[in-house]
Amino acid sequence: MKVAVVYNEAMPEIYQTIQNKSKNVEFTPHFSLDAPDPISEFDFIASSIQKAGYEAYTLNIMDSLTTFIKDYDKNKPDVVFNLVEIFNDQPRLEMHFTGLMELMGVAYTGAPPMALGTCQNKTLTKRILSTLGIRTPHYKILKDMKQSFRLGLHYPLIVKPAWEDASVGIDDSSIVYNVDALKKRVEYVFNSFKQPALIEEFIVGRELNVAVFGDKEIKVLPISEIDFSAMPKNLHPIVSFQAKWDPMHEAYHKTVPICPAPLTKKVRAEAEKMAMQCFRAVGVRDYARVDMRLSKDDGKLYVLEVNPNPDLQEGAGFMRSAKYAGHSYRKMLKMIIDLAYERKLAAQKK
Numbered sequence: 001m002k003v004a005v006v007y008n009e010a011m012p013e014i015y016q017t018i019q020n021k022s023k024n025v026e027f028t029p030h031f032s033l034d035a036p037d038p039i040s041e042f043d044f045i046a047s048s049i050q051k052a053g054y055e056a057y058t059l060n061i062m063d064s065l066t067t068f069i070k071d072y073d074k075n076k077p078d079v080v081f082n083l084v085e086i087f088n089d090q091p092r093l094e095m096h097f098t099g100l101m102e103l104m105g106v107a108y109t110g111a112p113p114m115a116l117g118t119c120q121n122k123t124l125t126k127r128i129l130s131t132l133g134i135r136t137p138h139y140k141i142l143k144d145m146k147q148s149f150r151l152g153l154h155y156p157l158i159v160k161p162a163w164e165d166a167s168v169g170i171d172d173s174s175i176v177y178n179v180d181a182l183k184k185r186v187e188y189v190f191n192s193f194k195q196p197a198l199i200e201e202f203i204v205g206r207e208l209n210v211a212v213f214g215d216k217e218i219k220v221l222p223i224s225e226i227d228f229s230a231m232p233k234n235l236h237p238i239v240s241f242q243a244k245w246d247p248m249h250e251a252y253h254k255t256v257p258i259c260p261a262p263l264t265k266k267v268r269a270e271a272e273k274m275a276m277q278c279f280r281a282v283g284v285r286d287y288a289r290v291d292m293r294l295s296k297d298d299g300k301l302y303v304l305e306v307n308p309n310p311d312l313q314e315g316a317g318f319m320r321s322a323k324y325a326g327h328s329y330r331k332m333l334k335m336i337i338d339l340a341y342e343r344k345l346a347a348q349k350k
Contacts (some may be wrong), residue, residue: 003056004077005335007048008084010038013251023248030253033200041313042083045333049081052330054167054337056081059184059205063088065100072106079340080108082309082334085166092163094122109336111308115283119308122198124161128281134274135302137200137293142186148184149179153201158238159185165307167241169193173252175236180247203302207239208261210275210290211310211321213332215339218279220272221321225261228307230254239291259320267294271301285309286339289318 025031042058049056057075061068061084069076072080076130080101087093095116101108111119119122122140126136141162151157156177160202176182183200187196206230228237231254242249263271275290293302310318314329322332328335 001054001337001341002054002075002077002344003049003054003081004044004067004071004075004081005042005049005056005058005081006084006189006349007038007042007058008061008063008087009038010089010244012060012062014024014061016296018231024251025248027232027250028196029247029254030256031247032191033247044314045312046095047082048330049206049333049337052334054334065097065302068097068100069104070147072104078107079337079344080106081142081337082108082110083312085309091115091165095120097328101173105347108308108339110286111284111288115285115308116338119284119306120163120165122160122305123196125282125306129278129303132277132281134277134281135300135306137203137302139198140198141198143196145183145190151199153199156202156204157182158200158202160190160195160198160200162198164195166311167239167244169241170235171240171242172238173242175238185207203304204237205296206261206294207237207304208263208292208294208301209257209269209321210269210315211318212275212279212284212288212290213286213335215324215343217274220275221318222260222324223263224257224259224272224317224321225263227256227258228254237292241247256318259324267301274301274303278306282306282308285311287318 046056046058059071082098084097085094085099095113098108098112098116102113123141126139129136138153140153156175159174159176173185176185187195207226209224211223212218231237232250235251239255240251243251243255246252271292275337278290279288289307290303291305291307293304295302312319319329319332
């Protein structure tokens, strides 16, 4: 089987020029201080697929649909491992690339267009989940500064760009405790991201990452927890953009994953049930991660995000859970590819 690992990095050279001028930090690092290199990660995924027994190559479409179409016509891969997350610098166009593959009859991994579009719209996702009785933090959406800031929500609040993912636009200042700070942060979202602001009640408690794998049949992998116990008092216990992507920031080293998470049977069973409900409700497939908070106040679970096509780096959230489920990195990549290929065979039989 031939697999094309397709991604979109319009300026790959930028990762060759990123240098940490100094690696002297005023805290004890838990992880490496090296800056992330997505290009190397894509190459590693392709290499791992090859070692799993399939032919594989990488393709950077660089904001060009023509590049993808020409390559597909030339190499005719059996499956596209879809790692395209942004197009023309717009996250909301991610769904349209999968739409193109649908029109072309391409077998590809991960979520279909409607699921990607739904999950990109945080408020739509929350509305869908609410109809099923799945708890999410109480929220309001603001589209301009003229709207009333009397939201009827309980402080502290967290302010997020409404259409971003991967914690983009979320940092320590996203948590606000009064209306003045709220207005300042909402204005920041408007000016910086040109989109509505989602304001949620901040759930104080434990953060859980619930990985779900499958298509027609799905299963929950061992639940992972983000341990905030080492987080200094000057930083909020959240998985901010810096905590995910900036190895020179203290939050990156003080948000430590624990897998499997130490949970009671009752909480684990409820988290698994909610994750599978979320998976089906928004239409994701193959692999996804549902982020939840276990409230310190009422002991209830609240869904924060449903993440289609989450990060597949070795050691990252989804793959961490896969490892503790007994699946090697190569095996899980192969299993994801096989799901896409099985859909292709099923479609040909119709």
